[in-house]
Amino acid sequence: LxxxxxxxxxxxxxxxxxxxxxxxxxxxxxxxxxxxxxxxxxxxxxxxxxxxxxxxxxxxxxxxxxxxxxxxxxxxxxxxxxxYSHLAILPYPARYQQRWPLRGGGEYTIRPIRPDDAQMLQELVQNLSPESRYFRFVSSLKELPPAMLSRLTLIDYDREMALVAVHRQPDPDRPGEDHEIERVVGVSRYVTNPDKTSCEFSLVVADDFNGKGLGSRLMLSIMEEARDKGLTEIEGLVLANNPGMLKLMKSLGFAIKRFADDPDFMLVTHTL
CATH class of the missing domain: 3.30.470.20 (ATP-grasp fold, B domain)
Structure with a gap:
């Protein structure tokens, strides 16, 4: 639970x-x-x-x-x-937690997602611009349905991984007080493909944290974790009209080509 x-x-x-x-x-x-x-x-x-x-x-x-x-x-x-052999889902892999400096000042933590991150993940999605939500989900949804929210936060760490970037900031409901709250400002994830040697990734960053280095760090971290699991290739589908994501993928050394099954998408791949 x-x-x-x-x-x-x-x-x-x-x-x-x-x-x-x-x-x-x-x-x-x-x-x-x-x-x-x-x-x-x-x-x-x-x-x-x-x-x-x-x-x-x-x-x-x-x-x-x-x-x-x-x-x-x-x-x-x-x-x-x-x-934990009696469990269908492996326990929380805390070893992948790291702190990183935030471009422009401050810091944030990248760690594996936890089940109790559900509300923060929902708030991240709700606060995205319609364009950002469409780029990530290829849908006009305004929030994640309960079943989907549960699926994205209660994961099998053995065959998939989701890393969240967490930033601590002043509580807007308690101005003037020395009180901070946590906020999920980005998520990268992969799911292992049936061949068990490659995986498919996704990435989303809060609009007000674009340009601060989070996207690059989340991708490098998820790639490192996939490499640690013995996977040899990471791939993803990016909308052809999403220049920001395609620019990021190119900067990280991904190969980019047209996706044969749908001209609206580009297939991006990287050897691990």
Whole structure:
């Protein structure tokens, strides 16, 4: 689970309407309930010997959540669990996190995407210009549908990777205070092709961060990660009327040619 999915689960439950202000009672602490679901999900990941869990009841109010009673069934952990072999999706690859200076001052962090980045990714897409959204998604969508947002943030790190550029900046809702918030200002990703030797990439950078070196760094970082996974070629489709992306690809040494199946696209490739 991620926070976005946990919130959706709560919203779809039969008790959802009673979790706000209800018959004179205050609204519950929604974040506390979300954290219960997230921690249970984390236990499933970290404890392969866990077989069943029943927490009943959980009392939630405006001050938090308390598990009144619980039943847990465990079994012997299978061999080789140190590598998360009981999971369908590998754990978070923190080793790919790096800090980089931002052209014009400041710095940003490039790291693998996490499930709880869903809201920041949605905000990135919502704040893109219509042209930038079309260049990235070849669609007039204004925001990512829930299923797509989940798919882009809850990834299988073994066969794909997404790197986000995160910038810390003052909180616009608390002017004058020494308080910062994180903002995703760019994303590069690849998905391994069926041949298991090449991959297809995508890239998007926030409009107000264009020209600051993020696109180049995100591409170089995702290429390095793909090389580390043993892939030998990276490729992508770029709209022929997207001169900014084509210029970036040329500067990074990509070969550029017409895409035979659709004249609206250019095929860009680079040997890793």
């Amino acid at each position: 991620n926070q976005f999915l946990a919130r959706r689960l709560i919203e779809r439950s039969r008790v959802a309407e009673t979790l706000g202000e209800w018959r004179g009672a205050e609204a519950i602490d929604h974040e506390a309930l979300e954290q219960v679901l997230l921690r249970v999900s984390e236990m499933v990941c970290e404890l392969p010997q866990l077989r069943e869990m029943d927490i009943n009841p959980i009392i939630v109010d405006a001050h938090g959540a308390v598990a009144v009673d619980a039943r847990v069934v465990i079994d012997n952990a299978p061999a080789g669990t140190h590598d």
